[in-house]
Amino acid sequence: MMIVAQGLEQTFSSAGRPLTVLRDIDLGVEPQGFVAIVGPSGSGKTTLLGLLAGLDRPSAGSVTLDGRNLNHLTEDQRARFRAENVGFVFQAFQLIPTLTALENVLVPIELRGAMRDGGAARAEQRAIRLLERVGLADRIHHYPAQLSGGEQQRVAIARAFAGDPKILFADEPTGNLDADTGRAVIDLLVELNREARATLVLVTHDPELARRARRVIRLSGGRIVSDTPTSPVS
């Protein structure tokens, strides 16, 4: 299993009272699997994604990625693990506004230290190839503010694959885009994921998007209410 979650539970304190947003989550994702997590707003989708990606520590339970139990890792070790194994695509793009498109794509490679020892030229080549792949060959030196939403998300996708990740997490990647642009972005995401042979976990409330996954996990009130395989459209 690439991803294993056991007995996950997450509780926040809200206005002085404990508020449990996730409980009894057990799931496993195969290598190169494509899972969509769906559910209404407030069902705990994004919280689950954060826990699976090691962005937060669960109140109870554990997450194991590629055989490493995240509970046993320090904050820095988890960061290191992410740098080497995980890619992200966010709803709000989350590009660093002070970096150009190329520089944004380079960040994961830089963080792994892959730019040293003569790796710089190779890394830059790779980043440029990725940007060309997402159709932004003529935009590589633009800052995020100079790009449209769809273009920004394509930079984010290029960035997600730059580190050659084993797992890719995407949080409502089309949420801020119009239908056409969103569809194009998803096509790109799925295609690149197939090429990269990565495991893809997608959070969405778009049923059409969810249908493209091979498996749909439905959340409600912080619990898994269904976990069904689909027959992928593409």
Add this chain to the structure above:
Amino acid sequence: MARREGRGGRRRLALYMSSITLGVAAVVAINSFRKNVTAAISGQAREVLGADLELSSRRAFDSIIQGVLDSTARSGVPVSRVTSFASMALATRSGGTRLVEVRAIEGGYPYYGAIETEPAEAWADLASGRNALVDPAVLIQLNAAVGDTLAVGDARFVIRGAVLKYPGDIAIRTAIGPRVYIPDAYLGDTQLLRTGSLARYFAYLKIEPPAEVQRFLNRHNQTFRQHNVGYDTVAERESELTNSLDILARFLGLVGLVALLLGGVGVASAVNVFAREKLEIAAILRCLGATQGTVFSIYLLQAGAMGLLGAAAGVVIGVLAQWQLPRLLADLLPIAVPVGVDYSSIVVGLGIGVWVAVVFALLPLLSIRDVSPLAAIRRDFDPAAPVPWSQRITAYVAIAGSILALSLWQAPRMTGIPFAGGVAATTLLLWISASLLTRGLRRFFPRRARYEVRQGVANLFRPHNQTTAVTLAVGFGIFLIATLYVVQRNLLDQLELDAQPDRPNLVLFDIQRDQIDGARAVLRERGIQRLQETPIVTARIAAINGQTVQQLLTAPDGYRRARWALRREYRNTYRDTLVATEELVAGAWWDTQSAAAAAEAAGRPAGTSAAPAAISVEQDLAQELAISIGDRITWDVQGIQIETQIASLRRVTWARFEPNFFVVFAPGVLNAAPHSFVVLTRVSDRTVRAEVQRDLVLRYPNIAAVDLTLLQETLDSVLGSVSLSIRFMALFSIVSGLLVLIGAIATTRFQRMRESVLLKTLGASQRQIIGITLTEYSALGALAGLTGVLLAGVAGWALMRFFFEVPFRLPSIPLGALAVGAALITMVVGLANSWSVFGRTPLAVLREMGE
């Protein structure tokens, strides 16, 4: 609408508010203090003078002036006399000696204001016998006590008590020349007032009502002038005091003004961020039909309102701070300054605060004015339209004009323009170095460095960087501190006697001709070398180019020559060489040997000549007297007229404790004139130094010994006292700078946190994020500190060279430490700004940011 729109983002604007606060506080404090001082002086002017009229002369009042005083006294006007001169005082029990200022008192002076003594009635008893009252410093320095015998010249007095407060005296004065008060009746016994001794003679009159003073002066003005008697009235003393304290207060005000201008920088950088955040809202307002003017005024009003709030807080701090000023300046103030709330200063402070806030907000707000309504509907549209040049220039002119106006208003007389120029130059240079840094880094980017370093360095020139704001804030603060330090250090260096073994530390004045051999013997006995022995001949100018001083003063072009220079008593010398502190700037130095040969050939004894004697004049004096090479000066050397001709002009470095002279005569002509000697020696051992002084005073009471190390300590404390008050005002600027720094960094806090969280999400370790932050802020701080320190070096050099006219030395190690300190502080503030990101999970930070 401006109020409603301002509901959001208030917390961030509070920072902008605080940057103006301390500047306003400084201005309010110093101006209230000025007002209070002026009010105090006009309330206490008579106490400061101690009488209604003071007459003074450098010679004993002659029979005609005596006649005027006697007849005035007979008419019922109380008249007192005070004779003041410098002399050595010796406490016979302890053997302690010190140069003091002796004041011989006769009559009921002071008529106004009280002299406080310990014991309380000592002043009234002074005239009852051979009594002396002394400044407390005399007791300490002579190691004497009340009841001890004090030798002044040939007379002996019993110390009856200490004078704690004397009208019109400033505390620091007694450190320079502590006073000994004796009854005038025994002045003659001292045998100190021979011809040629330097003494000041005062007469104090109590004339009532005040209108009578002018009538008295009108009647006797002519006589006073003819007999070189000066006078001072209460009104004159009041305006002199007001002027000099006003200058002091205004100088301090300038230091405070820097705080205000730094606040302006803070406003500009805060409003810049504020404006960027408001662009979208401004675009929506424009969409809904608001005109450019409406949008602009909404935000300008908000800026003004925030400025008002900031200024109000500043007024409160300023009013509190001014309680501290009279205490800090106590040693320099001749009067007690009551602390009161001055309402006009408060109003002015508020006005200036709002004005600075608005003017510095103009430029960043112009981008809001020109926002395109399109930005509201197209998210990807870059809303920041470039501000047209015409508006930009208007804003710059408004800022420059405001700085100039504020400087002229606050600065003493003509220093306003150089001050504004200095501020502008410093700002410009800091700005240039910031932009050079950003450009330089972009061009010479350290591509091979570690990722943290590259990312940190890149943050310095990427969009929305803080390089300029931080460089200005930190650079200006460091520049101020460093300049103050450089000036103080260099002035004190001049007095560092121990560091320079060839410099004298004991100067003996007023050694008479018949005493010089004896004095040499005293020094020889103790194995002390004389470093320099200079003859001194006192003289006055009788005529220039055949015109008498009286004619020159009344001539139509008389204004060209300075009165003081024509009337003063000169202490001249003669020698055949230039000394180390002099430099010839025009003419030729006399060749003694060839002159002697020529005289011999003419059959006259060497040193006598029918031709006028050659003299060399100090260049500034020559300018004051409007004379140059070839002009003739007739000197009155104690009754004998001597004809001289100017052979050369010299530049003199006055700042050293060595006898320097306005006029140097060629050897020969003055040899026979009555003269005294100044002897310079160096005695390293403190005890020996004290013993030599005691031996000399016992043998020759008229000789004045100045222990330069003592003088150095005194000046140290005077400078210390002055710089303490300057530092107090500079504190406002420094804290302002720090606030602006914190503000500038905090304005990007949100953005920085997002970036850091994102980097963490993508896999950056804590060490990497700290590394990026450290690189960025240490580079920023180091640049700002270094630039500030370098500019301070240049400013210090210029001040030393042109204003104080003493040699300059760069105290590089302390300045280096200051630059390092600036880098460290910036780093700490930068790290603190990102602190919440460190050691937390990315989601926790994101949740917090969302709240």
